[in-house]
Amino acid sequence: MTKFALTALVWCLASLSVFAQGNEIEMADALRSNGKIYIVVICVAIILLGLLIYLFRIDRRVKMLENKSTHKN
């Protein structure tokens, strides 16, 4: 019985290692498909989003200055 359990265990481990060799270690595969192009897309989107938010903030600052100068005049 113990002999059977041992061989079963060896078989299991062997199949595990075979499994591991066939499959390189990669997880969360969606973002790594297509040669990781999605990572570039995310970076470009972040840069654009950042610049656009920056534009909105400049817009708000100009508006503040406009309000100030109309009060003065």
Place this chain on the structure above:
Amino acid sequence: MKNNWWKILGSIFLLYSAVAGFLMHVPRLPILHESIRNLYFHVPMWFAMIFLFSHSVYFSIRSLSTQSPVDDRKAVESVNVGVIFGILGLLTGMVWAKFAWGEFWSFDPKQNFSAISLLLYFAYLILRNAIEEEQKRAKIAAIYNIFAFPMMIVLIFVLPRLQDSLHPGNGGNPGFNMYDLDSHMRMVFYPACAGWVLIGYWIYTLRFRISSLVYNQL
């Protein structure tokens, strides 16, 4: 917020064009390969530039009849932003040319003439800044701009078509719409152009408002 909807719309168009521009299906073509996606980024620069220069020439013509310094400042700030888009268009075109035509600058008519038309607008900005007196400056700058605009149109859109050019749509080459047989690219290309035009116009309004603040302070 009610008056800002077009700024948000432009931002959404840009973000959409960046994400869809990388991920959407494009035709498989030799030489171009994935660089065909540059269509979504290189060409909208020129659309934004042409829009801003047209806007500028409209206010130049208006300033001649109204004699208003506001119209004059609108014209010059529009050119200021348009020139930036022109430079970006030229640089992105050079990078694309390196990998599609083999050289950054192959003295292609399209490249030469678009560089010359940018020089026309640099001359406009320098000429305008060289004149001290305000009324004279507005008048001379407006007249120069009215001459520069049709010259730019002829240089970029007419003359390259009459010569041997590598650029799509020139020298007997098919335009880019030839490659887009299933109209997939249009779904990204048009929003990209609209987005860049809107954002370019937004940057122009910022520049104009700042120049108004400076003008009213003095």
